[in-house]
Amino acid sequence: MFEIFGIPSQALFGQLLIGLINGSFYALLSLGLAVIFGMLNIINFAHGAQYMLGAFAAYLLLQLTGIGYWPALILAPIIVGIIGIVIERTMLQWLYKLDHLYGLLLTFGLALVIEGVFRNYYGSSGQPYQVPSSLAGGHNLGFMFLPNYRAWVIVASLIVCFGTWFVIEKTRLGSYLRAATENPTLVRAFGINVPRMITLTYGFGVALAAFAGVMAAPIYNVSPQMGSDIIIVVFAVVVIGGMGSIMGAILTGFSLGIAEGLTKVFFPEASSTVIFVIMAIVLLTRPAGLFGRG
């Protein structure tokens, strides 16, 4: 075993892997934000609350109907996605022509309302949710103990992230979407229902947040404020990656997870600030973000 900067390589590999796992959550969440911003030009501050809704949906499905983790992984995003569609139809759609600030204020207000309602009903200390039995336990990799559930988090998040990227960047449907954001009038002239496409995109972005919420439920505390704890970091990730850039959001999500993991090895006290330091440096040198156009 060798050492790097006085840290045993074992510990370092372990932390890198853990960083990758945390990065999976950042990537999933920032992906949803990037999709919504890229297609709708809305800065979705309710994303954290929607992530929390996903976790609570999984918890409530289990408590009220006995539906376990695996079906919840599909059902919770659908339920929360539908809530997102209702929000888009009833509120957001009136804001597209206005300044970004209005969308930001509306979604921020929504986040506060949703959190407040859940805190009122469920209190602040959280709800229990177990790791599914099929993923309990773990493997000893030699340099660290890797819980099976964490391995699953990386795999699932990679599949979802690159699947989304593929659909938006490489398929016909994705090209319609991108065209519709560039020039909605022209796309409509080709007979494509642009408002419906936008609505479904928002629903999909929200469903991604809920999916991350279900993934988080077995390992993080399921509480009303779980979203607001993580969303600020995720916004930093999106800013670093470049607002609206899908690939940028995915790659920065994973790499910032790793950066944070490494900080926890060398100077754990700074682990919550390192991402913002990186953000400041990126904004100074590349104001549009690492992958941003413009």
Place this chain on the structure above:
Amino acid sequence: MKKIVGAVAAATVALAWSAAFAQSGTQKVKIGVISDLSGLYQDIGGPGTIVAAKLAAADYAKINPNLQVEIVAGDPQNKADIAAAIATKWFENEGVDAAVDGPNSAVALAVSQVAANKNKLFVVSGAATSDLTGSKCNANTIHWTYDTWMLANGTGRAVVKTGGDSWFFLTADYAFGHALERDTSAVVEANGGKVLGKVRLPLNTHDFSSALLHAQSSKAKIIGLANAGGDTINAIKQAAEFGIVKGGQNLAGLLVFSTDVKALGLQVAQGLVLTETWYWDLNDASRAWTKRYQEAMPGKIPTMVHAGVYASVLHYLKAVGELKSSSDGRAVAEKMKAIPTDDPLFGKGMIRVDGRKIHPAYLFEVKKPEESKYPGDFYKLRATIPAEEAFRPLKDGGCSLVRS
């Protein structure tokens, strides 16, 4: 900024004005509950503390119907500056005689200072720092329920004595976490154990896996969690996932409330050792009180903080009743220290000259899921720490009131 949540009328306010005036010797007292009504700690204290204070007022009214109690509430949002502003307004303009609870250490230290300056009274239940009756003590503050020294002493000593002699700390990187880590390290070392290392992580860290790996490779027998609330819950949940306990290491939660155990679920929390000064299922009296509490807070399990607010308000009212005045905070505090305490939840006890309330502490172990018979059946009692051993000896605190 959110304003004070609003005045909450107490049981006796319902009395008609005329009737109250007609009675000779009627005395009024106004209590301000300062608690986290809408944030992270609202389940530990929060709206339940108002309920507890009302129950105390109702019970005292049976002994002395001539004392009219009004209860108001304020939410400092866990910020010391807002807390100080609320307390100043209460004491100066709104005729509040005593503030109770105080949801965290920073808030409690701030309100304690205001109470001393305005010569009013502050009875702490929710906050943990032992400095309230140590280096930062004053004649207007009484600390009721628990403190960091008692937690460290209870859990730390018991764990070292049962073979857990090497420790690794996961510490919340702020005043409370540091105090708890400091007090616990001292106890561990005094009892022949050693501290192998620590990781300090910012408040509201959501991922502990890297710190847990660190702790795992330290080979320490005990991983001490010097944090609270959501941080503790996340750390324990992820420790279970990483097989920490199965790998032969044990967790010691230094500040764990029954609400945290509920949030974790017994499957994850089982085997955890913790110290509290009150538990709802401790005896018949505590169960009976819990039943009354749950009439106002259906389905909620009261914590030791709620019990502390109830008992401290009851004792406060007794002191005011004997003194026949509530305006001089220092005099009331002296009276509270002079008369022995006696209530259904903490039993017989006393308040020391430094303001520390003395009562037994209990070392609990969280039950296995199959041992739990009904909702809220969380703990089995492992040891009772007698009142005189549970808290820091008077001479060690460095409180200026002790010397004078």
